[in-house]
Amino acid sequence: MTPSTGITGAMPTTDLPDHVRVAVLGGGSAAERLAGLLAGEGVAVAVVERHLVGGECPYYACIPSKVMLLTAAARTAIGRAHDIGAADAPLDRGDGAEAYRIAAGRRDDAAADHDDADHVRSLRDKGVHVIRGEGRVCEPGRLAVDTGEDSHELRYDELVLATGSTVVVPDIPGLAEAEPWTFVEAWTATERPASMLVIGGGAVGCEIAQAHARFGTSVTLVEGEELMGGGVEPETAEDLVALLRADGVDVRTHAEVSGVDAAGQGWRATLADGGTVTVERIVVATGKRPVVDGLGLEHLGLDPDDLADGHLTIDDACRVVDADHLWAIGDVAGIEPFTHTANYQGWVTAQNLLGRPTTADHSGIPRTVYTAPELAAVGMTRAEAEEAGHDVVHVVFDLADTARGSVDPADAGRLVLVADRSSRLLLGASLLAPAAGESISEFALAIRAEIGVDLLAELVHPFPTWSEGFGYALHRLRKAVGA
Structure with a gap:
């Protein structure tokens, strides 16, 4: 199954406006957030999407993967039941292949069987024009939209690119x-x-x-x-x-x-x-590249072949640099390419288009690997901080050295904190622990709001939790930065 070929989707285009104030190429999460906010304030906005509205996340990525990871974690828990005294004998987890088939059915239910009707309906209920097709700039202020049945001209005042990214398959002989x-x-x-x-x-x-x-x-x-x-x-x-x-x-x-x-x-x-x-079976997971080809960017003075690292460069308002009336949000902008980043940029861009000057701050964008337990990080690593010229100090704390770690040592990973000695500010955090994706927000807030190490070290964490270890690590970090 490939989500990037052809014009698909359950709900056809029902209206084709001739002019909108804001046109959005791409209908992923960033576009949904942006378009919904704009339409809610009476702005005429159209979203042009060739495949599924909602993007990859609900159908092929974030949601289905978490269903399978949750079920897989439950199978592991069954295997540990005897070890921790939850069963008087080792439990049989049954056939893994059959369990996979059952889990896949639940996964597809969560992914709405790859049907975007609810996403389309939600946008249309807010007043957004959802156009099923491929859009391309033919001159500033004008898109040519191929619906698969005919071509339609759509005029716009502002254009937002939310075209996402596509998988990079390495050039390996025979692959x-x-x-x-x-x-x-x-x-x-x-x-x-x-x-x-x-x-x-x-x-x-x-x-x-x-x-x-x-x-x-x-x-x-x-x-x-x-x-x-x-x-x-x-x-x-x-x-x-x-x-x-x-x-x-x-x-x-x-x-x-x-x-x-x-x-x-x-x-x-x-x-x-x-x-x-x-x-x-071979699986390729070597990264993605922004989708910038075939959009007609040359008509806006941009050459896709000249883009740095293949993505559009935006300013702190999410405007594309060196282009008029052009914005970029989500993966195509090349900054922390996650769904939550895309949603944030959609909000920032909406505020600016509504005349409420807003700047994007990407310093506290967390990133998470949803293994069990999870790995999460935010900000800079110590290597990145040193390269950026900071006077770096760091601490490493083993969460096994907490009361919670003594209860559940199998899930205990480590926490690494990075700070600048002169400013006494936290620069980065990296954590492997249960629900690390939830806990990392504590450090994301500290980085975003520039909360100093001294105040962070005074935060009281509940006992006995994994986060109790955060307090120990922060006290060590405060000592490391010096008086």
């Missing part, structure tokens, strides 16, 4: 012949492979690897650098490696796939060091 899965196929398949090679150790690759391993797939994960590509502290990346290996994932960091060829009913991947891995 194309293997018809590799991306996250789309990994989170929509109804049958789990017996064996799987995941290429890429970012958030997507780690989540796919853990979920499938817990359902009984034999998983090998290959990453050319450290897991998470240096976006988290090395200590928490090490904790993540240990976590995945405990689930049976064969994690190989600083390794690269140099070629792929057929092997019986499966595929053999040759690694750069000469080793081989033979699997039923």
